[in-house]
Amino acid sequence: MEALEEISKYLKSDNRFDVILLALNEVLRLTATADGRELLLKLPEMLKQLVVYLQDSRASISSCAAQTLINITGDESGASAMLIISESDVAIQEPSLNLIKVCLRAVMDKSSTLADLCCMILSNMTRPFHLVDRIITLIEQNYSWDEIVAAFTTKQYNTTGDKLHYLGPVFSNLSQSPHVRRYLMDQDRCIIQRLLPFTEYSESIIRRGGIVGTLKNCTFDTKNHEWLLRPEVDLLSYLLLPLAGPEEFDDEDNDKLPINLQYLPKTKTRESDPDIRLMLLEALNQLCATKVAREILREKNTYIILRELHKWEKDKSCLLACENIVDILIKTEEEIGLDNLKEVKVPSEYTEKFRKIDEDFISNT
Amino acid sequence: MQRTGEVNEEKKTWTEEERLELAAKLDAELDEYINSLEKKSYTEGWPEDRWQEEMEKHPFFMKKAPEPGEELSPLMEGLQKLKYGEDENTPEELATNYKEDGNFNYKYKKYRLAILSYTEGIRTKCKDNDLMAQLHNNRAAAHFMLQNYRSCLNDCKLALKFKPEYPKALSRAATCCFHIKDYTQCIDLCEQFLNNNPNDKRILKLRADAVLAQKSLQRDKRKQERTEKKLEKEEEKLLEIILRRGITLELMNAKQKLELNDLEPQLPQIALCKVHLEGDKLVWPVMFLYPEAQQTDFVQNFHEDTLLIDQLIEMFEKPLDWDVKHRYTVNNINIYFEGKNKCSVHTVDVQLTLGEILRDKQFVVRGGTPAFLILVKSSEAEERFLANY
Numbered sequence: 001m002e003a004l005e006e007i008s009k010y011l012k013s014d015n016r017f018d019v020i021l022l023a024l025n026e027v028l029r030l031t032a033t034a035d036g037r038e039l040l041l042k043l044p045e046m047l048k049q050l051v052v053y054l055q056d057s058r059a060s061i062s063s064c065a066a067q068t069l070i071n072i073t074g075d076e077s078g079a080s081a082m083l084i085i086s087e088s089d090v091a092i093q094e095p096s097l098n099l100i101k102v103c104l105r106a107v108m109d110k111s112s113t114l115a116d117l118c119c120m121i122l123s124n125m126t127r128p129f130h131l132v133d134r135i136i137t138l139i140e141q142n143y144s145w146d147e148i149v150a151a152f153t154t155k156q157y158n159t160t161g162d163k164l165h166y167l168g169p170v171f172s173n174l175s176q177s178p179h180v181r182r183y184l185m186d187q188d189r190c191i192i193q194r195l196l197p198f199t200e201y202s203e204s205i206i207r208r209g210g211i212v213g214t215l216k217n218c219t220f221d222t223k224n225h226e227w228l229l230r231p232e233v234d235l236l237s238y239l240l241l242p243l244a245g246p247e248e249f250d251d252e253d254n255d256k257l258p259i260n261l262q263y264l265p266k267t268k269t270r271e272s273d274p275d276i277r278l279m280l281l282e283a284l285n286q287l288c289a290t291k292v293a294r295e296i297l298r299e300k301n302t303y304i305i306l307r308e309l310h311k312w313e314k315d316k317s318c319l320l321a322c323e324n325i326v327d328i329l330i331k332t333e334e335e336i337g338l339d340n341l342k343e344v345k346v347p348s349e350y351t352e353k354f355r356k357i358d359e360d361f362i363s364n365t
Numbered sequence: 366m367q368r369t370g371e372v373n374e375e376k377k378t379w380t381e382e383e384r385l386e387l388a389a390k391l392d393a394e395l396d397e398y399i400n401s402l403e404k405k406s407y408t409e410g411w412p413e414d415r416w417q418e419e420m421e422k423h424p425f426f427m428k429k430a431p432e433p434g435e436e437l438s439p440l441m442e443g444l445q446k447l448k449y450g451e452d453e454n455t456p457e458e459l460a461t462n463y464k465e466d467g468n469f470n471y472k473y474k475k476y477r478l479a480i481l482s483y484t485e486g487i488r489t490k491c492k493d494n495d496l497m498a499q500l501h502n503n504r505a506a507a508h509f510m511l512q513n514y515r516s517c518l519n520d521c522k523l524a525l526k527f528k529p530e531y532p533k534a535l536s537r538a539a540t541c542c543f544h545i546k547d548y549t550q551c552i553d554l555c556e557q558f559l560n561n562n563p564n565d566k567r568i569l570k571l572r573a574d575a576v577l578a579q580k581s582l583q584r585d586k587r588k589q590e591r592t593e594k595k596l597e598k599e600e601e602k603l604l605e606i607i608l609r610r611g612i613t614l615e616l617m618n619a620k621q622k623l624e625l626n627d628l629e630p631q632l633p634q635i636a637l638c639k640v641h642l643e644g645d646k647l648v649w650p651v652m653f654l655y656p657e658a659q660q661t662d663f664v665q666n667f668h669e670d671t672l673l674i675d676q677l678i679e680m681f682e683k684p685l686d687w688d689v690k691h692r693y694t695v696n697n698i699n700i701y702f703e704g705k706n707k708c709s710v711h712t713v714d715v716q717l718t719l720g721e722i723l724r725d726k727q728f729v730v731r732g733g734t735p736a737f738l739i740l741v742k743s744s745e746a747e748e749r750f751l752a753n754y
Contacts, residue, residue, distance in 0.1 A: 150560045189563045190572060194556060232573040237580075248591075259580040263587040 004043060011049045017058060024064040031071035041081050048085055048097050055095040055102055059113060066117035073124035083131055086138060100138040108151055115158050119166035126173035136177055145183050153194045168210020175217040185224050196238040205273055212279045219286035222340055225293040239280050240305050242271035247308045256301035274315040281321035288328045289341040303329055316362045456491035464500055471507055479507040498528035505537055514541040536568055543571060548579035600625055603642055612723045615731045628733035638665040640733055646670060652736040657746035660687055669720035677715060692741050701738040705729050710754045
C-alpha cells in the first residue's frame with residue numbers, strides 16, 4: 001500500500017518521462033491480478049491520474065495508461081469506480097477526468113493511435129447492465145449516435161490503422177437500453193440497416209459478435225418485428241445467412257428463401273463461433289413471439305435452413321435453441337392461438353421446471 | 366390693327382410663281398452642297414442578295430445563338446471579346462461569365478451547349494474553389510440530363526474535390542452509380558450523404574433500392590455460376606461415360622484428348638441434337654445414308670440400348686417418300702458402316718444395340734454423329750458400292 005502511495009506521488013509531481021513511464025508500467029503490472037486491481041480501487045487519486053495520462057501527448061505513456069484502464073474496467077467494480085469518477089468531472093476542465101468523454105474523443109479522432117484501446121475500455125465500461133443508462137447520459141453530452149455509427153461503419157475510418165472493432169460489443173451492450181434501441185430502429189433514418197451486413201464480417205469475430213448481439217437485443221421489441229422483416233430492412237436475411245451452409249436446394253425451395261440465401265455456393269461456410277450461432281438462434285426465437293413474424297419466417301422457408309443447420313450442429317445449446325424455433329414454426333397459427341407469446345403468463349412453478357429440463361438436455365452427453 | 370394688316374399684306378405677296386422659284390433655288394443649293402462632299406463608295410454595307418443572311422448575324426436580330434465555329438459578325442465578336450477576352454477579364458470573371466452562359470443554356474435545355482460553356486469555365490483554372498466546384502457540379506447536371514451517367518459521376522467527384530461538403534453533387538453521384546448498376550458505390554455514397562442529412566427520404570429510398578438491386582444481382586450471379594457448374598459437371602460425366610464405353614471418336618485437329626467440341630454435330634439438320642445422357646445412358650443423333658438414291662435420313666434421339674432392328678422397323682414401316690418402287694424394306698436391305706481409315710466398309714448386325722455397334726473396334730464416330738449406309742440386298746448398286754473398298 002505504501003509503495004502504491006509512493007508511486008502515486010511520482011505520477012502526480014514528477015515530469016520526467018522515464019520516471020512516469022516506469023511508474024505506470026509498475027501499475028500496469030499490478031492490474032494483471034485481481035488482488036492488484038482491488039488494491040488500486042482504494043486509491044481514487046491514482047485512478048484519476050490514469051485518466052489524465054490517457055490524454056498525455058507522449059504515445060508510450062498514454063498507451064500504457066490505456067492498457068491499465070482496460071484491465072481495471074474489466075471488473076464490474078472497476079467499471080463502476082471509473083464511472084463515478086467520470087460523472088464527478090467538471091465539464092470544462094482539461095485534462096478531463098471523464099473517461100467516457102476521453103475515450104470517445106479518441107475513437108472519433110481519425111488520427112488517434114489509441115482508438116482501439118479506447119474502444120476496449122468502452123466495451124468494458126458498458127458491459128454491466130446497471131451502468132448502461134448512466135453511461136448513455138455521458139455519451140450524449142458530447143457526441144451524437146449518428147457520428148458514432150458513421151465512424152463504426154465507415155471503411156478505414158481511422159487513418160493510423162485502428163479498426164474500431166470493439167465498438168461492436170459497445171453497441172451490443174448499449175442496445176440493452178430501450179432508448180438506444182429506439183434510435184437504432186428509427187424508421188425515418190438508416191441506422192440498423194448499416195449494421196446488418198456485419199453479421200457476415202469475416203475479418204473480426206469481435207465486430208461480428210457485437211453486431212449479432214445488438215440485433216438480438218433489437219428483436220426483444222415485438223412492436224418492431226413487422227418493420228424489421230420488411231424487404232427494405234430484411235433482418236431475416238442477415239440472421240439466417242450465417243446459419244446457412246453449402247447445401248443445395250431445388251429451384252422451388254430456393255425461390256422461397258430470402259434473396260441473400262438463394263443459390264449459395266458450395267464454398268459457403270457457417271458461422272464458426274457457437275456463441276454467435278446461439279445469439280442468432282435466440283434472435284430468431286424472439287421473432288417467433290409474434291404472429292406476423294412467424295408467418296413471414298414460414299413464408300421465407302426458414303425451416304429448411306434450420307433443418308440443415310440441425311443436421312450439421314454439434315453444440316448442445318445451439319441444437320436446443322434450433323429445436324425450440326422449429327417446434328414453434330411447424331405449428332399452425334390455429335394451434336398456437338396467440339398473437340404475442342410474450343404476453344403469456346407462465347406460472348412460476350413451470351418456469352423453473354422448463355429451465356431444469358433445458359439444463360438436463362444441455363448437460364447430457 | 367395696322368400691324369396686323371401689315372403682316373397680312375406681306376403674306377399675300379407670295380405668288381405661285383414665286384414659290385416655284387424658291388424651291389428651285391433650294392434644290393440647287395442642296396445639289397451644290399452634296400457635290401462639295403468627299404466622294405466615297407458604299408463598301409461595308411450588306412449586299413442586296415444576302416441582306417437576310419447578314420441581318421440574321423446581327424446581334425440585335427439573330428434568332429439563335431451562334432454554333433461553335435460559326436462565323437461571327439464583327440459586332441458579336443466584339444461583344445464576345447468584352448465578355449470572354451482574357452485581356453479584359455480575370456480568370457474568376459471569365460469563369461463566372463462562362464458559368465452564367467452555361468446556366469442560361471441549361472435553362473433552355475441546350476445541354477450540349479451548356480456543357481461546352483461549363484468546360485470553358487473549368488479551363489480557366491481560376492483560384493476560386495467554390496466556383497470551380499459549381500462549374501463541375503453544373504456540368505454534371507447537364508450530363509445527367511443527357512443520361513451520360515459516367516461523365517456525370519466523374520464531374521460530381523471533381524466537384525466534391527473542390528468542395529467536400531456538397532450535398533447536391535454527392536446525391537447526384539449516388540444516383541448515377543445506381544443507373545450504371547454500381548450498387549456498392551451507390552450505397553457508400555448514400556451513407557456519406559446520410560451522415561450529414563440523416564432523414565433525407567429520397568436518399569433513404571435510393572439506398573434501400575440499391576441494396577435490393579445489389580442482392581438480386583448477386584443472387585443472379587450465384588444462380589448462373591451454379592447452372593454453369595452443373596452443366597460443366599454433366600459434360601464431364603458425358604465424356605467420362607463415352608470413354609468408359611470404349612467408343613472411338615474422331616478428334617478435331619489431330620488432338621490427343623477428347624473434348625466437347627468433338628461431339629458437335631457438323632450437319633445443320635441435327636445441329637441442336639447433341640449426344641446426351643438419360644440417367645447414365647447415352648442418347649445419340651444418328652445419320653442414315655442411301656448412296657444409290659443420294660438420300661439421307663436423321664434420327665435425332667437414338668438410345669444406346671435400342672436394337673438397330675427395332676429402329677429400322679420403325680423407319681420402314683411406311684415406304685420412304687422417294688422410294689417409289691418400294692424396294693427398301695427391313696428384310697431387303699443391308700446396313701454398313703465405314704471403317705476407321707475410310708478404306709473399309711463393314712456389315713452391321715442389326716440384332717445388336719446401338720451401344721454394342723459403336724463399341725466395334727472399327728467404328729469411328731465423326732462429328733459426334735454415328736453414320737450408317739443402307740443399300741438394297743444383292744442389288745447392282747450394292748455391288749458397285751462394295752467394289753469401291
